[in-house]
Amino acid sequence: MKRLVTACLAVATVLVPGAAARAQAVPPAPIATLDRSTPVAYFGGVLLWSARDPATGAWALVSRAGGVTQRLPVAQRRVPFDADLGPGPDGSVVAVYSRCDREPPPGSGFAPTLYNRGRGCDLFLFDFATSTERRLANASAPNASEFFPTIWRGTLAFGRVYDTKPDLPYVYTRPVVGTARSTRQPGGARNACRRDPRSGRTSCSPATQSRPMSLELWGRRLAFAWTFSGFAEGLDMEIRLDTIGGGHTLVARQSGGGLTQVQLGWPAFENGRLYWSVACFGDPQGCPGRFGLRRMRITTRELERAPSLAATLAHERDGGVTYLLTDAQPGADCLGDPAVPGGTCTLGAVSPAFS
Numbered sequence: 027m028k029r030l031v032t033a034c035l036a037v038a039t040v041l042v043p044g045a046a047a048r049a050q051a052v053p054p055a056p057i058a059t060l061d062r063s064t065p066v067a068y069f070g071g072v073l074l075w076s077a078r079d080p081a082t083g084a085w086a087l088v089s090r091a092g093g094v095t096q097r098l099p100v101a102q103r104r105v106p107f108d109a110d111l112g113p114g115p116d117g118s119v120v121a122v123y124s125r126c127d128r129e130p131p132p133g134s135g136f137a138p139t140l141y142n143r144g145r146g147c148d149l150f151l152f153d154f155a156t157s158t159e160r161r162l163a164n165a166s167a168p169n170a171s172e173f174f175p176t177i178w179r180g181t182l183a184f185g186r187v188y189d190t191k192p193d194l195p196y197v198y199t200r201p202v203v204g205t206a207r208s209t210r211q212p213g214g215a216r217n218a219c220r221r222d223p224r225s226g227r228t229s230c231s232p233a234t235q236s237r238p239m240s241l242e243l244w245g246r247r248l249a250f251a252w253t254f255s256g257f258a259e260g261l262d263m264e265i266r267l268d269t270i271g272g273g274h275t276l277v278a279r280q281s282g283g284g285l286t287q288v289q290l291g292w293p294a295f296e297n298g299r300l301y302w303s304v305a306c307f308g309d310p311q312g313c314p315g316r317f318g319l320r321r322m323r324i325t326t327r328e329l330e331r332a333p334s335l336a337a338t339l340a341h342e343r344d345g346g347v348t349y350l351l352t353d354a355q356p357g358a359d360c361l362g363d364p365a366v367p368g369g370t371c372t373l374g375a376v377s378p379a380f381s
Contacts, residue, residue, distance in 0.1 A: 052376055061360050062132075062369070064076040066351055069119060074111050074121055076088065108123055110176040112179075113178060118153065120153050122151050124148065124174075174238060185237070186208075218230065219231075231254075231255040247295065249302075251292065264276055265291075286309045288317065289304070299323050300321065300322045302341065307357065319334045358370060
């Protein structure tokens, strides 16, 4: 959910256990059952996700508004759409997403689709008022691929990877219309470095695993998840909050794990707060107390928690309602083991109790 505020944030938030973390998670009220993971977006009364055709393996962009679910009249693609919703330049509801000449490798299980590895990817906008799609030519560089776009009226934010540096994605913002240059944002950590006290030498982890995930724009605020390689087994993850033209803040960080993987992701805004999810996969013995929902008041940095299911694959927030994609059989890629007709992932709504 996106509503405009103007307050500033200057320091990172430290996560501490609370009563909500120990409460029982309420399963979301089901809206759809899916057999693969997909990003989820909500704005202006419209819920948006991707649904896979089991016969062809192609993905369609699906919306639900006023109790009616329908496929949007746009061409399918071979991976879920990295789609987001927001107000367009005239305030009407629009969706933005990428299309690629060469699709990125699809995700599986709790591993997301790596949209930064698509090639020849440009950005597109679908206008719900006119049911038309158009390519955002001014945001689509001929020597780069764009992905994970997000929109707020006249501003667009997105990830970009250049053909000459395919393993080093960046974050950009730009006007939706016009020929002004795109502006690079700070992004997240590329890697981690440490100094050996005996030899005095500094060693660093690889920078090629760094990438932005699930960007969310809200006025001048830009939140995003960022992942990179540290020194732990598995990837480190961050939630970051930028003020376009202003501050750049680390909100939360999670070090990589071994058999148990804790993932931060899917930031969303509502009523002056930043929301995100904390999921846990792998060895369940390492999960207790480490997953759930988080929200932070931007002006005061006050942090609250709410319970949720461990296997959360996507998260969105709007109108006091949290939308979650969860898997009833974690690790089975929404298919079940043995396979369950229609899949084991549920897209649903819940009103969590934060405290």
